Amino acid sequence: MRTDSTLDLPLVGLAALFLGSGTLHLVRPQVFEPIVPPxxxxxxxxxxVSGVAEIVCGLGLLHPKTRRIAGLASAALLVGVLPGNVQMSVDAGKRAHRKRTPKSAAFFAGxxxxxxxxxxxxxVALRAGKGTDA
Known part of the structure; x- marks a missing residue:
């Protein structure tokens, strides 16, 4: 294993996802509030706070000097937001069952x-956190 300070497509993609999602969290927080577990x-x-964390992680992944800590923080953040994503699926499933429309079923499937x-x-985040190609 060698230390790798270059950006690859998965790492740039993860950083872009964090930057876009984090910005959306701050610009339109009402979109995300319903998925916060009750x-x-x-x-x-x-x-x-999660929006700011996503932006910080995204920026950190882009720079070799901060990539390792940003990778570890990114992995922790992804685990931390998983309950919100599960809540979104639970809520979407309830809506799909209640409405029974193709649109609500498709959203639930998504x-x-x-x-x-x-x-x-x-x-990808853990790989960045290791600071290696592995």
Whole structure:
């Protein structure tokens, strides 16, 4: 294994996802508030803090000197937001069952399909956190 300070497509993609999503969290927090699990307090604050964290992680992944810590933080963040993604699927499933429209069914399917995509993103983040090609 060698230390790799170059950006590859998966790493740039993860950084871009974090930067876009983080910005959206801050510009349109009301979109994300409903997916904050109901057991957590102050959904707006959670959305804003997670948005800032995503932007910081995204920027950190782009620079070799901050990539290792940003990779580890990114992996932790992806694990941390997983309950929100699960909540989104649960809510979408309830809506799809209630409405029974193709649009609500398609949205529900999309939220389910998104869940396993967390793993490859976590893998990319952990690779960056190791600071190696592996």
């Amino acid at each position: 057991q957590l307090p102050e959904p707006r604050k959670i959305v804003e 939220t389910l399909a998104r869940l396993p995509l967390q793993w490859p993103m976590i893998k």
